[in-house]
Amino acid sequence: MKRVQLLEKLHMNVPESATISLIIDTDAKNEADDQYAIIHHLLSPIIDVKGIVATHFEQKNLYQDGSMEKSYQEVVKLLELAEIEDVPALRGSEMPVKDNVDGVSSEGVRFIIEEARKLNENKLYIAMMGAMTDIAEALKIAPDIAKNIVVIWNGGGPYPKGRPEFNVMQDPDAVRIVLESDAEVWQIPQNVYSAFEVTIAELSRRVRPCGKIGAYLYEQLLEENSIAFNTEFLLRTGENWILGDNSTIAVFLMNRFRDNWELRKAPIVKEDLTYADNTNGKMIRVYKMLDVRMVIEDLFSKLELVYGK
Numbered sequence: 602m603k604r605v606q607l608l609e610k611l612h613m614n615v616p617e618s619a620t621i622s623l624i625i626d627t628d629a630k631n632e633a634d635d636q637y638a639i640i641h642h643l644l645s646p647i648i649d650v651k652g653i654v655a656t657h658f659e660q661k662n663l664y665q666d667g668s669m670e671k672s673y674q675e676v677v678k679l680l681e682l683a684e685i686e687d688v689p690a691l692r693g694s695e696m697p698v699k700d701n702v703d704g705v706s707s708e709g710v711r712f713i714i715e716e717a718r719k720l721n722e723n724k725l726y727i728a729m730m731g732a733m734t735d736i737a738e739a740l741k742i743a744p745d746i747a748k749n750i751v752v753i754w755n756g757g758g759p760y761p762k763g764r765p766e767f768n769v770m771q772d773p774d775a776v777r778i779v780l781e782s783d784a785e786v787w788q789i790p791q792n793v794y795s796a797f798e799v800t801i802a803e804l805s806r807r808v809r810p811c812g813k814i815g816a817y818l819y820e821q822l823l824e825e826n827s828i829a830f831n832t833e834f835l836l837r838t839g840e841n842w843i844l845g846d847n848s849t850i851a852v853f854l855m856n857r858f859r860d861n862w863e864l865r866k867a868p869i870v871k872e873d874l875t876y877a878d879n880t881n882g883k884m885i886r887v888y889k890m891l892d893v894r895m896v897i898e899d900l901f902s903k904l905e906l907v908y909g910k
Contacts (some may be wrong), residue, residue: 603687603774607640610907615646621726621853624648624713626693626827627846628658628731628771629679630671634827635730637900638700638846639653640814642728644903650780651716653680653734654709656693656731660771669695669851672731682814699770704741713739717746724785728753728849742788747783753849754779759792760887763868763876766791773870780867786885787852787862793888799897801826801840807901812908847900851891854899862888 613766625642629635642648655673666799669692676690693709706712713735717725727736736752756768756776769776779786801823809819822842829837836843855861867885 602684604650604685607685607907608644611644611646611903612906613646620649621647621649622651622716622720622723623726623728624651624716625653625728625849626656626713626727626735627653627676627732628656628668628672629675630668631658631684631731633825634842634844634846636675636679636818637808637844638728638730638849639676640683640818641847641873641900641903643683643685643851643887644900644907645854647853648850650688651725651833652691652712654666654691654712654735656680656735657695657697658731658771669693678817679814679819682817684814694732694738696764697732697734698737698775698778700774700815704743705740706738706742707735709735709741710738713750714746715745717749718743720749724751725749726751726753728755729768730755731847731851733768733775733779734772736784737772739773740778740782740784744782746776751785751787752779753852754786754788755794755846755849757788757790757870758875760792760865761876763870763874764791765874769870769874773874774872780870780882780885783883786867786883787888788885789848789852789888789891792849793891795836795843796891796893797847797851798841798893799844801842804842804852808904811904812910815904815908844897844900847896848888848891851893851896852888854896855892859892861890862886874901885888 627635653676657669673692691709758764758766808815864884867882869879
């Protein structure tokens with residue numbers, strides 16, 4: 602069915618002027634939290650989801666190729682389970698950017714460029730839930746789109762020092778390209794997105810009963826938890842999960858009087874993925890906190906309203 606028909610089950614009237622245009626860019630099959638964020642965006646009437654671009658996670662995949670296609674197939678599966686037929690899924694970049702190579706085109710990169718060029722006064726927001734590759738490639742091919750976009754960057758270590766962080770590790774050069782571009786950037790660093798913590802018990806109670814999509818969201822996370830648990834990985838306890846990518850919807854749900862972000866110079870991302878001060882860097886928005894419980898409860902409520910019994 603059409604997404605707008607599904608959203609009618611929320612019984613919400615959202616002012617048209619409140620809506621924003623957004624593209625989701627996701628390494629959806631990397632682990633288990635992108636799926637929750639994708640569905641949350643799709644169930645939020647203030648977000649006009651133009652499309653979902655699948656990207657690679659080749660650093661984790663040991664550069665064996667195929668991770669982008671896995672992400673693409675996961676996006677297609679999510680849309681089918683969510684019963685949404687009018688939001689396009691697109692294949693993005695298969696590998697990280699290459700030095701001294703012109704922008705590499707893909708259907709996802711071309712889609713970003715086309716959608717950005719449609720807008721004049723309004724901005725196109727890009728929710729980056731994985732590697733920065735697709736938006737970096739788009740900016741290399743079409744630097745003119747920078748004035749029309751806002752990059753929601755879910756990634757990077759905490760300030761001031763930074764540290765190796767998963768999304769940056771996937772394509773550090775892409776991060777550098779975006780930070781050096783004229784595009785507006787809103788960064789949600791690791792210490793902020795890692796606060797989106799839930800227990801598996803509450804997912805079982807609140808998500809699992811919500812139709813086919815709820816059952817899938819729960820079961821695929823449970824499977825990932827059993828496969829990927831590592832006592833050395835400090836984000837996991839065995840009974841928790843971090844829905845970190847839901848931070849990219851949080852920035853739109855929360856009111857703007859929260860004083861929860863600051864402007865600072867975009868850092869230099871060093872070879873060890875820590876930060877160095879950049880006196881010539883552009884100003885970027887860096888979030889200091891987000892209202893985790895409000896946002897997670899919003900996700901649960903929308904799932905229950907749309908897919909619950």
